[in-house]
Structures are given as structure tokens and as C-alpha cells.
Amino acid sequence: MKTKHKYLLHSLIVAVALLVLPACEKGFLDINVDPNNPTDVPLTQLLPYAELGMSNALSIHSQGLGEPAACFAHYIVTRNNFNSYFAQGGDGPVNDPWEQLYTIVLTDLRRIIDVGTEDEAWHFVGAAQLMTAFAMGTLVDVWGDVPYREANLGSLKPYPVFDPGSQVYADLLKLVDEAQVNLAKVSNVRMGNADLYFAGDVAKWQRFGNTVKLRLYNQARLTPVYDDAAVKALVTGNKIMAAATDDFEMLYGNVVSPDTRHPTFIDEYTQNSPQYNISPYFYQIMQGKSQLNTIFKDIVDPRIPYYFYNQLTPAQAAQNAVSYRDGGFVSIWFGSLNIDPNEGFDQNTSKTLLGLYPAGGKFDDGRGGAGTFNSGLRGAGLHRMLTYFNSLYIRSELALTRSTGENAENLFKLAMEESFAEVNRMATTAGVANITKASIDEYVGKILALYQAANDARKLELMMTQKWIANFGFSIEAYNDIRRTGYPKPFDPTTDNNPNTELIRNYIVSFPYPTSDLQINPNAPKNQRVIATDKVFWDLN
Numbered sequence: 001m002k003t004k005h006k007y008l009l010h011s012l013i014v015a016v017a018l019l020v021l022p023a024c025e026k027g028f029l030d031i032n033v034d035p036n037n038p039t040d041v042p043l044t045q046l047l048p049y050a051e052l053g054m055s056n057a058l059s060i061h062s063q064g065l066g067e068p069a070a071c072f073a074h075y076i077v078t079r080n081n082f083n084s085y086f087a088q089g090g091d092g093p094v095n096d097p098w099e100q101l102y103t104i105v106l107t108d109l110r111r112i113i114d115v116g117t118e119d120e121a122w123h124f125v126g127a128a129q130l131m132t133a134f135a136m137g138t139l140v141d142v143w144g145d146v147p148y149r150e151a152n153l154g155s156l157k158p159y160p161v162f163d164p165g166s167q168v169y170a171d172l173l174k175l176v177d178e179a180q181v182n183l184a185k186v187s188n189v190r191m192g193n194a195d196l197y198f199a200g201d202v203a204k205w206q207r208f209g210n211t212v213k214l215r216l217y218n219q220a221r222l223t224p225v226y227d228d229a230a231v232k233a234l235v236t237g238n239k240i241m242a243a244a245t246d247d248f249e250m251l252y253g254n255v256v257s258p259d260t261r262h263p264t265f266i267d268e269y270t271q272n273s274p275q276y277n278i279s280p281y282f283y284q285i286m287q288g289k290s291q292l293n294t295i296f297k298d299i300v301d302p303r304i305p306y307y308f309y310n311q312l313t314p315a316q317a318a319q320n321a322v323s324y325r326d327g328g329f330v331s332i333w334f335g336s337l338n339i340d341p342n343e344g345f346d347q348n349t350s351k352t353l354l355g356l357y358p359a360g361g362k363f364d365d366g367r368g369g370a371g372t373f374n375s376g377l378r379g380a381g382l383h384r385m386l387t388y389f390n391s392l393y394i395r396s397e398l399a400l401t402r403s404t405g406e407n408a409e410n411l412f413k414l415a416m417e418e419s420f421a422e423v424n425r426m427a428t429t430a431g432v433a434n435i436t437k438a439s440i441d442e443y444v445g446k447i448l449a450l451y452q453a454a455n456d457a458r459k460l461e462l463m464m465t466q467k468w469i470a471n472f473g474f475s476i477e478a479y480n481d482i483r484r485t486g487y488p489k490p491f492d493p494t495t496d497n498n499p500n501t502e503l504i505r506n507y508i509v510s511f512p513y514p515t516s517d518l519q520i521n522p523n524a525p526k527n528q529r530v531i532a533t534d535k536v537f538w539d540l541n
Helices: 004-019 043-058 066-072 092-119 122-143 165-183 202-219 228-236 263-269 280-287 388-402 408-430 437-452 456-470 475-485 515-520
Strands: 248-251 324-326 329-331 382-386
Touching (some): 043 122, 043 382, 066 092, 066 475, 092 515, 202 228, 202 382, 202 388, 228 388, 280 329, 280 456, 388 456
Antiparallel strands (some): 248 382
16 A cells, blocks of 8 residues: 555655756757766666656646646646647647657666666666656657657767657567566666665566556557557566556655645646646536536546545635536636637636645545645645556456457456545545545446446447546546547537537647757658647557
8 A cells, every 4th residue: 555654755755856856957859968978977866867857747737748638638628729629839838848858858768778788787777768668658649750769869860860650669669678678687786765666676667667568559459569469468477567556656745945746736736826727528527417428427426526626615706707617616618718708717716626636736625715835735646657557447448459368347347446546545645535435336336337238339438438537647648548549539619509619620639749849850850740630650540
């Protein structure tokens, strides 16, 4: 079980990691940084810096890839162009994560691999290779063709070519195998507490690596990259994540200086101007009362007060006229930018915030009150990037669609139960009431009844919609699933009978490249991606 002791330990570790952040400086896509002339930084500082950098780059915040992905996955609604399926190469949450991943994270990971190989610090090498596979896989998932083979080679390749996404995936599967070989070796240097993810536990890194491999295969299950024999070997060999203690996640602290708090918490609770609005579409589906997506009609999700924090009680007046309100829940609609006359009003102390589970924020006990920097866990939350419950959802999907030999329904049941257990672990840490076993059993039982009565297409929709709910906080996974499978069904403003919303553009199927890279790198694509039609290689839906 994840205990308060682990939270205290990681808070201290993150604080130490943040103190070494100035060791590397941010600049243009320094795929141009020369790894043959690295700064004299020990592996024990490079590793936590890369780990923290990757988590920050992928999370939901104003410079994180998770922000636009969360809008396109209909977790949140923003008051910018993301509100209408639009993104540009100069947008901060598009450009900054690309730069952060290439300039800092992947550069430092290459340094770890090079120096670790020379010093025979094999566990550092293996961990860095697995992190590279996860980060590069994400870049392919979001952008399609990206620099990989020539990336981060400094003066040797100052202008890297963009490799086909399918080729990068194939290379990453081999990289995971190389990492497992290195993790199995005796290492001259121990990772220990310099490792913010697994505290140097090699067995957990090995399970993570195999789960990364399974995730890559699942993403590409409709393409020639998929390997049936390899997948069956992974799911039957007790090689992948086996418990929540295997979760690949960043645990933030609650220290203000240096700031160790969850990036989403900082944006939502500390600036007197919350950045996001919870999607009413998401909220209504969890309430079981959506008229636009009736998949869980009349089934109320017990996770709601752990996911969302209402600053108002049902009886309290909002600051201004509202766009959407249900009891204490206040938000705005997707597709309403510059259309809804009430959308732009200040609701800083009225609108619903991301809560305890996704951001280390506040549990909703029904009493209301403005969210502040002292709310809830004060930012000591988790950014979950690849979890045990996700591995169960992946296995259930593959059992249903690729006949891996496992029982899809049993895995689906376990995935739901484990996602609830994850919420309860956060509740215990925060000192608030857990969701009761009776409530969990009732909810899971209702979903399974729907599953048992469904055809295979509907079964997949039930799985993906539950996985979507469970992954609140890591929006990239949901954004990938929507494009891969079509589920959960994206919100369609043309069907909501709301005069204040409209569908201006089609769904965004990939992100635009950072404009500066297209201008400076002569080996970059000549034309910007057409974000409504240029799909990534595995998107055959």
C-alpha cells in the first residue's frame, strides 16, 4: 500500500531534485546539445532531473502537453483555441513540452546512457533507455513522424531528420529489450533514492519496461508493428506490472520554496485564478445523466467528490452569470469560445476545480469554500503516467480484440476495481473517507451487467469509457484511445441543442510541429501538419 511515509520520502526527494534543476538550461530544440561535451553532472543528479522534467512536460499545466490533450479528451475546457479543436505551432503547451523533452529530458537521458555505459552503471543505463522509450513513444503518439535516430547527437547531427513513426516504434521495442539486458547486469552504481520513480528497485523497472512494451504493441495493434507471439509472452509470463506499487508515477510534495507541488495544483489553487474548467460532458457521464452519451445512464460514479472540488454549495450564488451549473458544479461548455455570452465572466471562487485525485487538491465534502494553496494535500499529489490499473485495461482490450487467451471480462472487472483502489489510497493519504466496498461493488456490478449484454463493439466502448474515467489526470492516454478506438465518443457540439456551442473544426488527430523547428531545421517537414487529417501511423480508426 502507498503510505504517508512514501509521500514524505518523495517530497524530500523532489525538493532535492528541484535544487539541481539549474544544472541544465532550456533552449531551442537542442537536439543540437553536444553529448560528447557534457557538463560535469553526476548520474545521481541527471536521473532525477530527467524524471521530473518528463513528468512536468506531460502533465496538465500551462506548459504541459497534458493541457491540450485534456481539452481534446474532454476532461477540461479552456478559454483558448483548444476550446474549438485548434492548436498552433507557437502555442505554449504545444511548443514547450516538445522543447522540454528534446532539449532537457532526452538530452540528459542520452548522457546517462553514455556515461553509465562507460562507468558500467548498468541500472542507470537501463532506466534511461526505458524512459527514452516512454518519452519517444509519446512524441510519436502526438506528433507522428519525429526526430529519433539522429536526435540529441549534438554537432554530429545538428539538423536531425524526422523518422517515420512506425520505424520509431520498432526501434523503441528493441530499445526496451536492450534496457532489460542492462537492468539484469550487476551495476557499479546504485540508483537508490536518486530514482524518483522506483527508488532504485530494479524489479519494478523491469516490470515497467515490459508494460511499456505491451502498451506500444497495444497502441499499434491494427498495424504490422503488432506481434501476437510477443504480446502473448508478455501477458502470460508474469513479466508486467503486478500491483499498484509498480505504478510509473511522479509523487510531488507540498513545499513552496523550492516549489515541489503538483503542476496542476499550482495552476488551479495557488494563483487566485484557476486555469481550467471541468468538462460538463465528462461530469454528466460520471453522473449518469448525460443526454449526449448515455452509455452509463442512471449510474452515478462514486469517484466524483474525489475528482472534482465544488467551491460553491448548491444554495450559494456564483460570482457572475454562469454558462453551466448543476448544484455546486460550475463550468463552461466546449465549443463555446466567443459564442457563449456568459463564458468569459470571472468565476475564480465559483467554478469547480480539479480535485484530490488528479492534482493533490481538495476532496469535495459538500461544504464549499474557495480553493487556496492550503487546500487538500496542498499539491502533494501524483502524476500517474503508466499504472497497474492501466495495464489491466490494456490486457482486457487485447483479450477482447486480439484473442490473447486471457479473460477480457475478468480483466475489465479487475481494472475497474483497481482504479477505485487507487482513489481510496489517495483518500487515505488525505485523511478523508474511502469509497465503501459496497458502493464499489454496486457500481462495478452495474457496468459488468452492461458488458455482459453487449456485442464486442459495445464491450470495447464500455472498456475505453471506463479507462477514460480512470485516467483523469493523464490525458495523453485518453487522447490516444479516442483516436485509436473512437471511444469514448468525443463531445459533439452539433448534437447538444445548445445555441451557445458550435463545431468549428473536426477532431484534432495530431499536433502541429513547433513553428521554430520547421523554420530552422532544413531536414524538418516542408509543410506544417494538417491537424484535422494528418493521422499518426497507428490511427486507422
